[in-house]
Amino acid sequence: MRRVAIAGVGMYPFGRHGELTATEMGATALRAALAQAGIRRGEFQATFCATAYGGVAAGHRVLSSLALTGGPIIDVEAGCASGGAALGLGAAAIESGQYDTVIVLGIEKMPKGIIRSSFFPSWMEAAGLAATPAYFALRAQRLMIEQGITSQDLADLVVKNRANGVLNPNAMFRSAVTREQVLGSTLVCDPLHLWMLCSPNEGA
Incomplete structure (x- = not known):
C-alpha cells in the first residue's frame, strides 16, 4: 500500500460572505492549493468534493469555473463529517493505486438559523x-x-x-x-x- 501526502492546501476564511457563492469560495481555495502544490491542469486524476448544502454537481461547478474538468468528480455528503469522508476516499484511492494525484475539496454556504436534521422523520x-x-x-x-x-x-x-x-x-x-x-x-x-x-x- 502506497503512502499518501498532502501536497498543497488552500482555504477561504470561515464566516459570512454575503452574495459570494460556495462555487466562488471553492475556486479561490482550490486555486491556492494547486499553486502551493505546483499542480497544473492534467496533473491530477480525480476530485472529491465535500458538501452538505452545495446541491447537485457542487464539485463540477467549482472545477468548471477554473476550466479543470476532464476527470471524475465525486461529490461526497456525510453531514458534518463530509470533509473527513472526502479526504478518506481520496487517500484510499491513492493508497490502492487507482490514482496518483487527486483533489479533495470542501465547500459550504449554510443557511442561517438552527441546522435542520433532515435524517429525522x-x-x-x-x-x-x-x-x-x-x-x-x-x-x-x-x-x-x-x-x-x-x-x-x-x-x-x-x-x-x-x-x-x-x-x-x-x-x-x-x-x-x-x-x-x-x-x-x-x-x-x-x-x-x-x-x-x-x-x-x-x-x-
Missing part, C-alpha cells in the same frame, strides 16, 4: 425532538451522567477553541472568551448555552 422535527441543539444536549446530558463531565468542562472547550481561533486568520471567531462569558450566554437547551453551539457559516 418530519414529525420529530415538528415536535422539537430533532432540532440539532436538543439532540446534542441529550448527548451532553448522557455524558454528564456516565462520564462525570460538567457545564464548566463544556465551557472550557469553547474557551480552548476560541483561543485557537485568535491565532487562525481563517477562523470565524477571532476573539478570546472566558468560561464565565460562555456560561453567561443564553441557555438554549440544558446544558448547552448559545456560545457552545456551532455557528452555521460559509467557507472552503
Whole structure:
C-alpha cells in the first residue's frame, strides 16, 4: 500500500460572505492549493468534493469555473463529517493505486438559523425532538451522567477553541472568551448555552 501526502492546501476564511457563492469560495481555495502544490491542469486524476448544502454537481461547478474538468468528480455528503469522508476516499484511492494525484475539496454556504436534521422523520422535527441543539444536549446530558463531565468542562472547550481561533486568520471567531462569558450566554437547551453551539457559516 502506497503512502499518501498532502501536497498543497488552500482555504477561504470561515464566516459570512454575503452574495459570494460556495462555487466562488471553492475556486479561490482550490486555486491556492494547486499553486502551493505546483499542480497544473492534467496533473491530477480525480476530485472529491465535500458538501452538505452545495446541491447537485457542487464539485463540477467549482472545477468548471477554473476550466479543470476532464476527470471524475465525486461529490461526497456525510453531514458534518463530509470533509473527513472526502479526504478518506481520496487517500484510499491513492493508497490502492487507482490514482496518483487527486483533489479533495470542501465547500459550504449554510443557511442561517438552527441546522435542520433532515435524517429525522418530519414529525420529530415538528415536535422539537430533532432540532440539532436538543439532540446534542441529550448527548451532553448522557455524558454528564456516565462520564462525570460538567457545564464548566463544556465551557472550557469553547474557551480552548476560541483561543485557537485568535491565532487562525481563517477562523470565524477571532476573539478570546472566558468560561464565565460562555456560561453567561443564553441557555438554549440544558446544558448547552448559545456560545457552545456551532455557528452555521460559509467557507472552503
